[in-house]
Amino acid sequence: MARAIGVIPARGGSERLPGKNTRVIAGKPLLAYTIAAAKRASSLSEVIVSTEDDGIARLAREHGSRVVMRPAELARSDSPIDDAMRHACDEAQRHDETPIDIVVCMQANVPVRKDGEIDEVVSRLRAAPWATAVATGYCVQQRPEWMKRIKDRVTMEIEPFMDAGTAYRTQDLPDLYLLDGAVVAVRAEVLRRAAGDRRVHAYMGERILVVTHDPRYAVEVDEEPDVDLAEFFLARAPRS
16 A cells, blocks of 8 residues: 655754754744644555755764764755655665655654644645645735835835736735745645756646634744744644
8 A cells, every 4th residue: 555654854954044953942842843733644654854964963862863864965955855855755765665656745844833734744644636636825915016026226216026006905806825845745646747847846746725724834944933933823823
């Protein structure tokens, strides 16, 4: 029987918040929250942390995850996350011949996860054989139709980013959703076929389903203010 594996990409380098994946937030290292959520998911046959960093690898093993050390060329700041997913999938397949049909990516810097959501995402993908991927996302409140861009960096004059027409009310605009990377389940064959395709979200294929949730489950810790926000929601999350 085919299996689903969980992959947690966790680079050692971080330009905006150095050492973020091992930073202690609300009493635990940031990475530990994602590992714990992944290990609670009954749909995952194993949980793999993909990293090039020895300290992260040590921490991941301490929290019960298997580790795949990725080569340096897959751990640069501009390295596509799907390359790390493919590498981890290939390594997992090399050690266990049971076919992998679904690869589930969970960002290491998203500490607040809705209980049971990983299993829900995998279940949705298994229930829709025509879908190529299922990803979590949330409805955005900041509208691109109302945003501006800098027209002249000397005078700081701005201009519309896009034509908003006569839509002055949120109710007049269609709902827009942002995929947040908290949980992304993609069919392994789709992931493999997309190797080298650098279009946005190309690795998810052409038919993507969304599982919507509250923005609190999409808080990414990338900068110092994000730490405070994550701690705020972690303090209010159900204890597991």
